[in-house]
Amino acid sequence: MNSNSPAQKLRFTKMHGAGNDFIVLNGIDQDLSNITREQWQKLAHRQFGIGADQILLVEKATRPDADFRYRIFNSDGGEVEQCGNGSRCFVRFVLDQGLSSKNPIRVEVAHTVLTLKSHPDGQVEVDMGAPVFEHSHIPFNSNGLASKQEFHEILYALPTSNHPGAHDDWVGVVSMGNPHAVQVVGDIDSAPVKEEGPFIEKHPAFPRRVNAGYMQVISRNQIKLRVYERGAGETLACGTGACAAVVSGIRRGMLDSPVKVQTRGGTLEISWGGIVNGVAQPVIMTGPAVTVFEGETEI
Structure with missing residues (x-):
């Protein structure tokens, strides 16, 4: 989005997983494709923006074995591969927003697909995949x-x-x-x-x-x-x-x-x-x- 573009309204949800806090955005029902790194930084800034450790973006899946795609931006605006606490907030968000009624949910991240399950007591279980040592x-x-x-x-x-x-x-x-x-x-x-x-x-x-x-x-x-x-x-x-x-x-x-x-x-x-x-x-x-x-x- 360039400096001459009109202001864009952005709907968001503020969430946290054990104090690790997030701005969660629905990228299915609103176009977020032109947001720049500098704008991610401003949104995450605790004094001049909403404030968060990371920004989580919910998108349509790009592969048939997943229900959604999930992208993560750090507070410095850089995109990263994975966020465990964010993945739990992700599943709570899509269920609460009515974007899915599935449980468990399969979510596409940078290099794999995660399986996320919501429990009746509000806890969320995530299969994080196998650790990599190579x-x-x-x-x-x-x-x-x-x-x-x-x-x-x-x-x-x-x-x-x-x-x-x-x-x-x-x-x-x-x-x-x-x-x-x-x-x-x-x-x-x-x-x-x-x-x-x-x-x-x-x-x-x-x-x-x-x-x-x-x-x-x-x-x-x-x-x-x-x-x-x-x-x-x-x-x-x-x-x-x-x-x-x-x-x-x-x-x-x-x-x-x-x-x-x-x-x-x-x-x-x-x-x-x-x-x-x-x-x-x-x-x-x-x-x-x-x-x-x-x-x-x-x-």
Whole structure:
């Protein structure tokens, strides 16, 4: 949309999943094809726009095995592949808006199709697909990085800054449709998420950047988690980050499925069956999806 275009009315729904908040837009009944990256940024801006961690766009499916297509834009305006908390809000949105009466619903995202199921108690269950460990598919380049094996997981040493004497963070690397670097910390509250997260996010080992996860293990079935997300900064919850943390923790021999993941915005439950006969099993995430308000704005 150029600067000479007339203002466009935009209907939206504000939602959150465990505090990870979204602007959800119906791209089936309104034309959103010309919205620019700068306009996505303005909509997500917390002082000058509606405010959100991500913007979720509902569109018609482009493949026969899906009911809808689902696109995600970070608060910096960039489009990304996956958002776990957003997927739960997605299914709540399409059911509440009367766009579908199916349950479960199959949703097309960047590289796959997700199966989403709404429970009577308001919780939403998402089959997030299998975790990906192959470096070229994450993508991740480990050249020049020290590594060590811990149970079934290979950890890599990431320098936390360019300053001389800076320590390394040992991270497990996995993709849940988007890349994650997960490390274990002793105390989640004092973890240097805001200080080191931006450096890890843009580390050259990750050509598409990475989400930096900080996990404190409470018991074999409970963790606390903070995530510095690509293009959004630290959020109150990160669904794919919770999945990645649990997968990494199980592979490190620290956790047993299912795992309660306590984020700053709420609790998620993650189940993973591990690797069976050489095949990674799908990760199942269950958590809340809440509508905050509906409105109309002008762009």
